Amino acid sequence: MSDALNIFDLEKLAKENLPPTAYDYYSSGAWDEVTLRENCNAFNRIQVHYKVMVDVSKRDLTTTVLGQKVSMPILLAPTAFHKLAHPDGEVATVRAAGASNTIMTLSSLSTTKVEEVTAAAKSPVWFQLYINKDRGFTRDLVARVKAAGCKALMLTVDTPEWGRRERDVRNCFHLPPGLSAINLIPSNERGEFIGQHGAGMGQAFTWMLDPSLTWKDVEWLRSITDLPIIVKGVCRPDDAELAIQHGVSAVLVSNHGARQMDTAPATIEVLPAIAEQVAGRVPVLLDGGIRRGLDVFKALALGATAVQIGRPVLWGLANGGQQGVQTALELLRKELDLAMALAGCPDIASIKRDFVKVPNRHF
Ligand SMILES: Cc1cc2nc3c(=O)[nH]c(=O)nc-3n(C[C@H](O)[C@H](O)[C@H](O)COP(=O)(O)O)c2cc1C
Numbered sequence: 001m002s003d004a005l006n007i008f009d010l011e012k013l014a015k016e017n018l019p020p021t022a023y024d025y026y027s028s029g030a031w032d033e034v035t036l037r038e039n040c041n042a043f044n045r046i047q048v049h050y051k052v053m054v055d056v057s058k059r060d061l062t063t064t065v066l067g068q069k070v071s072m073p074i075l076l077a078p079t080a081f082h083k084l085a086h087p088d089g090e091v092a093t094v095r096a097a098g099a100s101n102t103i104m105t106l107s108s109l110s111t112t113k114v115e116e117v118t119a120a121a122k123s124p125v126w127f128q129l130y131i132n133k134d135r136g137f138t139r140d141l142v143a144r145v146k147a148a149g150c151k152a153l154m155l156t157v158d159t160p161e162w163g164r165r166e167r168d169v170r171n172c173f174h175l176p177p178g179l180s181a182i183n184l185i186p187s188n189e190r191g192e193f194i195g196q197h198g199a200g201m202g203q204a205f206t207w208m209l210d211p212s213l214t215w216k217d218v219e220w221l222r223s224i225t226d227l228p229i230i231v232k233g234v235c236r237p238d239d240a241e242l243a244i245q246h247g248v249s250a251v252l253v254s255n256h257g258a259r260q261m262d263t264a265p266a267t268i269e270v271l272p273a274i275a276e277q278v279a280g281r282v283p284v285l286l287d288g289g290i291r292r293g294l295d296v297f298k299a300l301a302l303g304a305t306a307v308q309i310g311r312p313v314l315w316g317l318a319n320g321g322q323q324g325v326q327t328a329l330e331l332l333r334k335e336l337d338l339a340m341a342l343a344g345c346p347d348i349a350s351i352k353r354d355f356v357k358v359p360n361r362h363f
């Protein structure tokens with residue numbers, strides 16, 4: 001339905017379709033948005049050293065992530081409030097993930113009940129979790145999402161407090177009447193009011209965060225569930241090491257789409273050192289700034305098993321719901337496929353470290 005040639009076109013169309021406050025909420029980053037720009041710009045500084053005269057007439061983008069086969073190494077990151085973009089909300093998103101045969105992680109702050117999302121799923125759904133100050137609340141939620149059929153927990157660890165997104169503060173951003181973080185309601189009366197207060201998004205949701213969290217809470221989480229745990233928000237090799245020591249099943253290199261700590265490095269810049277530290281013990285995933293299939297190629301060359309996309313899904317959702325999300329996913333799939341052909345890589349396993357050159361390494 002859309003004439004979008006790429007994700008940037010989809011964003012332009014989304015901006016026209018969305019109420020300005022919703023567009024600002026989706027697009028913004030923390031403070032001066034330095035990292036927001038860097039997440040994308042850093043990909044462009046990486047060179048691709050392609051091979052020639054390789055038979056790339058047949059190409060295979062399939063791969064396996066945590067034992068789950070996907071049609072491509074591009075997963076859907078957890079993002080809040082999909083009904084702000086389209087009335088079908090997270091159901092549209094999960095249907096698109098199913099049609100593209102890849103994994104969606106549902107945000108804790110989804111505007112659709114987890115059971116409704118998994119019922120519409122044709123491919124695995126993971127659940128993004130914040131550990132609540134009230135551990136009983138978290139325990140109930142974990143049991144509920146497992147019963148609903150979620151196949152892994154993605155524990156977000158970069159959010160002891162909400163980062164400050166000044167566009168939201170200026171806009172007095174809040175959820176319109178009728179929308180709420182619905183999964184958080186049944187266990188907690190405060191849920192009803194979540195997000196209904198202007199300018200106070202951060203405040204309205206602060207009750208669900210616990211700034212006292214440490215790695216021992218990952219052990220606690222492991223003790224209450226047998227679901228695999230992916231730690232989301234790691235940006236340093238030493239933290240990746242601690243995550244592994246505390247028994248996680250995967251490490252996700254992420255700076256929360258630049259919405260938490262501003263001037264944090266671009267995720268693609270810290271990926272090589274983290275992948276070296278992890279050394280294949282668990283899968284390393286990455287998100288932040290992926291706007292081209294070529295970016296996916298670079299992340300894989302630098303050690304990621306797969307990547308996640310956040311905002312591109314929302315831009316798709318704002319352009320016709322399920323169909324728009326499929327457009328976003330298929331644009332990126334085609335770009336990755338072409339990048340692999342041009343680089344001389346017929347399959348995912350052949351995308352190796354020596355295909356890319358990184359100008360300045362962190363750590
Ligand atoms: C509008 C929006 C909402 C988000 N909501 C959540 C969330 O509820 N939980 C979470 O762990 N991360 C959340 N994130 C972060 C994403 O999971 C992901 O890390 C980030 O969007 C990746 O960067 P990209 O948008 O540049 O692809 C959100 C990001 C955006 C843009």
Ligand SMILES: CCCCC(=O)C(=O)O
Pocket residue numbers: 080109162201202205256259
């Ligand atoms: C109050 C913030 C809601 C979620 C969100 O925007 C994020 O995780 O970045």
